[in-house]
Amino acid sequence: MELLTYLPQVFSGVNILILVLGTIIGLLLGSMPGVSPTMAVALLIPFTFHMDSTAGLILLGVIYASTVAGGAVSAILINIPGAPANIATILDGHPMARNGRATEALHYCFISSGIGGILGVLVLIFFTPPLAELALRFGPSELFWVAILGVTVIGSLGSTSVLKGLIAGAFGIWISLIGFNPILGTERFVFSGHLQGGISIVPALIGLFAIPQVLYMVESAWRGQTGEQFQMEGRSIWQSVRYNLRRVRSLSLGSVVGAVVGLIPGAGGQIAGLLAYDQDKKFSGHPEKYGKGEPDGVIASESANNAMVGSSLVPMFSLGIPGSPTAAVLLGGLLIQGLFPGPDLFTQHASVVWTFLGALLCAQILLMVFGLYISSLSRFVIGIPKEYMAGAVAVLAIFGTYSVQHSFSDVLVMLVLGTGMYFFMRYGFSPGPVVLGIILGPIAEENLLQGLIIAPALDGPMPYFFTGTINLILIGLCVMSIGYSIYSELKIRSRRRAGERAGGAPEA
Template structure:
């Protein structure tokens, strides 16, 4: 695998088209990630259609470049204007913005970039070591085990989503129903089509993601409060020197944050937001001067940014080995793989080892180019943040429509995209998480197909699950995840009465 990885790395790097796509992806990722309101998920969703005409290896290189660069880009607006460009940069602003106000904007940006690069390398190393091992183990899975994996993924996503776990489960169930639209794979009978030809082909993942994470975000930002009036910090970008020497003094924080991010990211549905919060809290607990946190502590920028980037490699592990997206961003990335005929899961390693090697190589190239372009563009970072909001929203809306149509050159996909854009906005108004909907659409067919196959093997009984220790363990963990939010308030009341 190592030789294949190095070969793919050299072959991709030597290709002029590959270099151009990687550079374009990194540039777009930094720009879109730095813009407040345009998350990494949204950036990947609106740029996803651009990859359809590419070879699978070049497409994954382009999308990984956007993914990796947008994660760093979110720290730019967090440091300069105190507004995180991505959810993973929420913690970075706590100390990054005070550093910018103190005339250390370039130092903070440099720390964020170096920590992001180091964290990405740790995440890539974990991916290369753990993914083949997990894929080999998953090769032993049968229908009962994959059924339990699908249930576990849906429950964890709902559990990790903001708000009530029950609400997350309900939205996830809606996604599972959307996955049933179209012709039944076993009986070839139409379901939930309501006599419409638009729905006979089922609900495609890519139009759903574009609408749910792209158009819905545009609808959220329509209005006078779409862009805060805060201005970027510009005068201090040349005020710092010796960024690398200063960063070396925080190497322990960077390694701790990288390790935490990679491990938390590998948990399905945990995501980068949880990883950066844990990394920041850990650094504050271990610091000899915790009072400096929130006032411009360098560790407060290095640790969460390292965790933010290392979580990328972690989130790719369940997606590549089990076919379960690690978070909403990898759900969009999974849509691209499916469009190129690559089914994530253990068979990906057995049938397409060269493509797996190209993912490793693309990840490494994206990290390298993000580091180089990040330093080259640092002087002009503030220009990115001055794009008028109305122009940005119109451009994104056009990309959503064009992208949905270009999938199959069909207006049906545009209608589906518009429907889920409106639905995503309604979920936002009702304070319901949107990500479980996309996860339900991905995991729904996996759950249904393997559940029905398991019952056929068990001749209509559920004993087939009782005979599988792995399936029983995953189902028990799923039950505990559902019951925990319900039992905690009850236990709290009992303790209060005892006191």
């Protein structure tokens, strides 16, 4: 096998140094709110100009994988996702931390990230040619239904009720429409000059998650609650490893969903993590535990977003079609090195490609090892007084928002969205559905409009969107997702009524 032939090159002097340093730097960058994997890879592309092709690709690939995993640190400890891919991790990761299980949650995060990442890279190694052909079959109609499948998750995503989740998701979709129509170029809902460029995902993500948390910490400090945010319990790494490996359903479901979503061009880790979380919740015998500190929720979402990393490179290497926004930036780094995607890449540049794949596989193990070490240091973050933590998070939020497009308008939008979310959270609304609506809105709209342009040249809109094997499978999954969400909600309500009739206290 060619991978084994070129694997020793991974451990040569320069390559192993880049592999280790890249993993550590990626974990640190990923844990900073606002520094997304896409931004991290883009920032490091200039450093590869004077490297040889192999070393440059190893650096970019390792940064990609480790920043996705590192984003869970801030998600679990301070309720702010380091990247969009870590949104689902917040739902159970932060409640676990508040229950004194922060180290345990971080253990599950890095162990499942490593396992999911290994599966994603193995998919890239063994199944690139056939899966690239599958990726080509996803046109506008299929991508539209993928976005709709993601929308079906909104109702049960972190809110206290399905109705509030749907309202928050609809608000997020409306926010995504602000700006210019992607096809016609007309302005929509631009009632201020600061909104002419629309609302980008990073400012919205930081505002909706970071600013409410900053205001909450300021409020707690003002009331005199200046001690630790929450207590921590000791947790053995081996205990976490044994427990994690026993969660076969969550690990396998998350890894498979992540690998499949990664193949779909443009989907990204945020959709992978949220879909895996939702499906794991639906297959669980106790869905009511999710959102209150259920370890399976962390395991499923983190294994999914790292499994997406390897599979997102399948269409990029074989067809030049990136499977995620970060893969698109990585494609730029590939072209800068004079490497052009296609079937010949694995033959004409076999040494570079197979060494890179071996390094990416080793990076999954390294991020697991270094991540578990970082988990033991989380007690220092938790011990920081709230007033200092609030100041640090606010500075990072403003810096991270401004650095995306160097726009002061983005900072204003971030502050307005965050302040509004702080008040809405008091009434049971969650930022998760809003962010998911912002992410999925443009994907659904652009592919719907493209499909409506293409359809008249074929058999018309109805056959175009409602026929074809992939379309029918996705439609069936949408119907099943909606039906199961309604069934789960009714089941939980019937349990509450039964508890009340039995004289017990109703569940929160």
